[in-house]
Each structure stands twice: as structure tokens, then as C-alpha cells.
Amino acid sequence: MAETAAIEIRNLDKFYGSFQALRGLNLEVRKGEIFGFLGPNGAGKTTTIRCLLDLIRPSAGSLRVLGLDPQAQPVAVRARTGYLPGDLRLDENLTVERALRLLNRLRGKPASWEDIRRLADRLGLEMRTPIKNLSKGNKQKIGLIQALMHRPDLLILDEPTSGLDPLIQQQVLQLIREAREAGATVFFSSHNLPEVQEIADRVGIIRRGELVEVAETGTLIHRSLHRLRVRFKQPVDPTVFERVPGVSLLDADGSTGPVVLQVEGEVDPLIKALAAYPVAHLETERPTLEEIFLAYYA
Numbered sequence: 625m626a627e628t629a630a631i632e633i634r635n636l637d638k639f640y641g642s643f644q645a646l647r648g649l650n651l652e653v654r655k656g657e658i659f660g661f662l663g664p665n666g667a668g669k670t671t672t673i674r675c676l677l678d679l680i681r682p683s684a685g686s687l688r689v690l691g692l693d694p695q696a697q698p699v700a701v702r703a704r705t706g707y708l709p710g711d712l713r714l715d716e717n718l719t720v721e722r723a724l725r726l727l728n729r730l731r732g733k734p735a736s737w738e739d740i741r742r743l744a745d746r747l748g749l750e751m752r753t754p755i756k757n758l759s760k761g762n763k764q765k766i767g768l769i770q771a772l773m774h775r776p777d778l779l780i781l782d783e784p785t786s787g788l789d790p791l792i793q794q795q796v797l798q799l800i801r802e803a804r805e806a807g808a809t810v811f812f813s814s815h816n817l818p819e820v821q822e823i824a825d826r827v828g829i830i831r832r833g834e835l836v837e838v839a840e841t842g843t844l845i846h847r848s849l850h851r852l853r854v855r856f857k858q859p860v861d862p863t864v865f866e867r868v869p870g871v872s873l874l875d876a877d878g879s880t881g882p883v884v885l886q887v888e889g890e891v892d893p894l895i896k897a898l899a900a901y902p903v904a905h906l907e908t909e910r911p912t913l914e915e916i917f918l919a920y921y922a
């Protein structure tokens with residue numbers, strides 16, 4: 625295994641009965657990076673995460689987490705990992721403080737109560753509230769605190785900001801950045817594409833149990849899609865450009881207004897097609913990660 629890998633997944637298959645949720649998944653998360661794991665509902669993100677923590681067993685393939693085999697050494701993996709499950713369940717009768725003290729006691733190396741309190745303050749979580757009175761977002765905060773509090777080498781977070789208000793979301797992103805600055809690796813799944821774009825160094829896109837793309841976040845944004853806004857000196861039928869491979873017409877504002885074209889893949893054939901017409905003005909726009917993601921699933 626490469627020394628730089630915090631997570632290594634090789635040819636991972638997972639069947640639930642006859643349904644195949646993961647199909648030969650390969651993925652490597654480098655030490656010290658923030659890796660965003662994207663995919664639509666049911667793509668296999670949670671299944672992958674559960675295999676990493678030995679909460680479910682893969683049907684085939686191999687896994688390494690922090691250089692360890694999670695099936696052979698699940699306790700060692702969990703000791704060095706902070707995990708936020710997607711479906712956190714807590715004893716409703718406890719207060720926040722009791723729940724956090726209990727969760728802390730379960731760890732081999734407990735966190736300092738001061739650190740826990742500081743995390744709760746930053747997330748705006750009141751310690752004395754009974755869990756049964758908490759909103760979904762406030763319960764999520766307990767999950768985040770227990771994942772972060774012991775300063776793990778690896779954070780595995782299943783949708784860390786789901787259900788949180790925008791200010792707290794920003795605070796969570798900041799906590800993730802700080803964990804990485806302190807040397808941790810972060811692997812997180814998300815549906816919130818602007819936030820992935822904001823903090824992930826690399827992004828992996830999973831579709832129907834297979835990884836369809838892995839790239840540096842910036843590269844993905846630059847490489848996959850181009851958008852061109854073109855104004856011509858004379859009226860041009862914009863539909864001619866739709867015949868160019870990978871090009872779709874997003875907008876054509878009358879006969880002389882700008883034409884907006886989107887290209888998937890090579891931009892060169894479109895530039896050559898445009899060159900046949902008198903171009904007055906041309907601008908390129910960078911798509912958002914959200915638009916790239918939608919293009920993958922269109």
C-alpha cells in the first residue's frame with residue numbers, strides 16, 4: 625500500500641441479497657487531504673463508509689484504513705477514526721452533557737472535557753438540554769462533537785452539514801479545515817455541492833456503486849465543462865452548434881443577443897465551428913461543481 629494513503633479501497637463489491645450496491649469500487653484517499661464523496665441518493669456512499677468501519681462486510685474486494693485492515697483490526701481503526709454516521713441514534717432520555725460524557729468514556733483515550741465544551745460552544749449546543757427536546761440539527765451537532773473531540777487521524781463524515789443552518793454549516797466547515805490543518809485526513813459524503821467545492825481538495829463521484837470520476841476539485845471544475853457566451857456581428861442560427869459533439873445550447877436571446885453554449889469534453893471543435901461566423905464578443909464561464917455533477921447524471 626502506498627504510504628500516503630489514509631484509505632485504500634480495491635475492487636469493492638457489496639450485495640444486499642441479490643441487489644448489488646457496490647460494483648468493483650476503487651478509491652484512494654491521501655493522507656492529509658479533504659476528500660468529498662458525491663453521488664445521488666442510493667449511489668452507495670453510506671455502504672462504502674460502513675464497509676470502511678466494518679459495520680457491514682463487503683462481498684468482495686479489499687480495504688485499508690490508516691494502513692489497517694478494518695475486518696482484522698476494527699478496534700484499532702475506530703480508535704484513530706472520528707465517525708459521524710448518517711443515522712445517529714442517541715438515548716433520548718439523556719441530556720446533551722450526559723450523552724457526550726458517556727460517548728467520551730467509551731473511547732480508549734478520552735478527550736478533555738474542555739475541548740468538548742469548546743466544540744459545543746462553537747456549534748451553539750446547549751449542554752443541559754434533554755436529547756428528546758433537540759431538533760434534528762442539534763442532534764447532528766452531538767454527532768459532530770463525538771467525531772471530532774478526540775482529535776482523530778481520520779474523520780469519516782456521512783453528510784456532516786445536513787440539517788444545519790447556514791451559519792453552523794460554515795462553523796462545521798471551519799472545524800473540518802482546522803482538523804486537516806492539525807494533520808487529520810477527512811473523507812466526507814455530501815449532497816451540498818457548494819460546500820464540497822469550498823473545502824474539498826479532491827472529489828470522487830459515485831454512480832450506481834461505481835466511481836465515475838476522481839479529480840482535484842479545481843481540475844474537475846476547469847476540465848469537464850466549458851460554457852461560452854458568444855455575441856455575433858450578424859444574426860446566426862444558434863442550433864447549428866448543437867451538431868458539434870458535446871455541445872448543448874443553453875440560451876439564445878433573440879437573433880442578435882448572446883448565445884450561451886455548454887461543452888462537455890473537448891472545446892476545440894466548438895471553437896472551430898464558431899470561427900465560421902463573425903464573432904463580436906466571446907466570454908467563457910466556469911461552471912459550478914453543481915452543474916458538473918448534474919451533467920454527470922443528465
Ligand code: ATP
Pocket residue numbers: 640643645663664665666667668669670671672710
Ligand atoms: P443517500 O445519498 O440516499 O444516503 P447512498 O449513496 O448513501 O444514498 P446507500 O445507502 O449506500 O446509498 O445505498 C446504496 C443502495 O443499496 C441503495 O439502493 C439502497 O437502497 C441499498 N441498500 C442500502 N442498505 C441496504 C440494506 N440494508 N438492504 C438492502 N438494500 C440496501
